[in-house]
Amino acid sequence: MSDGPNQLLRLDNVCKSYHKNLxxxxxxxxxxxxxxxxxxxxxxxxxxxxxxxxxxxxxxxxGEVHRSKSISVGYMPQKVMIDEVxxxxxxxxxxxxxxxxxxxxxxxxxTVRLSHLAMQPVQSASGGEMQRILLAxxxxxxxxxxxxxxxxxxxxxxxxxxIYGLIAKVRDETGCGVxxxxxxxxxxxxxxxxxxxxxxxxxxxxxxxxxxxNPEYHAMMGRPMEGVAIYTHHHDAEHEHKHHGHExxxxxxxx
Numbered sequence: 001m002s003d004g005p006n007q008l009l010r011l012d013n014v015c016k017s018y019h020k021n022l023x024x025x026x027x028x029x030x031x032x033x034x035x036x037x038x039x040x041x042x043x044x045x046x047x048x049x050x051x052x053x054x055x056x057x058x059x060x061x062x063g064e065v066h067r068s069k070s071i072s073v074g075y076m077p078q079k080v081m082i083d084e085v086x087x088x089x090x091x092x093x094x095x096x097x098x099x100x101x102x103x104x105x106x107x108x109x110x111t112v113r114l115s116h117l118a119m120q121p122v123q124s125a126s127g128g129e130m131q132r133i134l135l136a137x138x139x140x141x142x143x144x145x146x147x148x149x150x151x152x153x154x155x156x157x158x159x160x161x162x163i164y165g166l167i168a169k170v171r172d173e174t175g176c177g178v179x180x181x182x183x184x185x186x187x188x189x190x191x192x193x194x195x196x197x198x199x200x201x202x203x204x205x206x207x208x209x210x211x212x213x214n215p216e217y218h219a220m221m222g223r224p225m226e227g228v229a230i231y232t233h234h235h236d237a238e239h240e241h242k243h244h245g246h247e248x249x250x251x252x253x254x255x
């Protein structure tokens with residue numbers, strides 16, 4: 001893979017071993033500006049390890065990781081632990097990130113539609129609101145690359161669709177790239193450009209439509225081909241989001 005002008009992150013033949021146990025094998029992919037790449041796979045597939053390597057938190061055993069020079073990265077973890085007795089408003093929680101000014105915080109809150117909660121205790125936020133607060137925190141500093149670890153963990157289907165819609169809106173308006181872990185293809189179809197099915201190696205990859213028709217994806221996830229809800233993605237100027245088929249119940253898994 002060659003470096004393009006819009007390439008933010010590239011992994012070339014990355015392998016990772018722990019105590020001679022091969023966790024990731026020959027992983028290659030890239031994330032470009034304005035593009036969403038989603039990692040999907042079963043428990044223990046190596047999704048979190050791959051994300052940590054992409055962030056530079058973990059070293060590779062072999063292979064190479066290339067990041068664009070002076071890249072700014074925003075990271076949204078699955079959750080954070082906040083002391084219940086700590087007097088901390090939503091706005092103050094965002095100020096904890098170093099080098100952030102008032103305008104940065106207000107803009108991030110407005111983007112995730114939480115300006116009305118700015119002075120509320122962060123501990124009083126619902127599950128969906130807390131995920132949006134974490135998204136706002138990731139957006140501080142206007143990142144070139146947004147890295148999201150299961151951003152809809154533990155919230156209802158309507159809240160999940162709202163979070164994915166907000167992420168797609170930020171990508172379209174700012175031109176940032178997005179690297180995201182998810183566990184359910186049908187939820188991310190409308191807002192994802194490229195899907196990587198991971199089970200230590202990349203089993204299959206491509207557009208969401210290609211992957212959802214790929215027998216390797218269904219074999220990897222242990223699901224039958226029939227009855228899977230499909231959310232198709234129309235990548236046009238308006239980013240119309242349409243879905244076909246019936247919603248299926250969401251089942252949460254942890255990597």
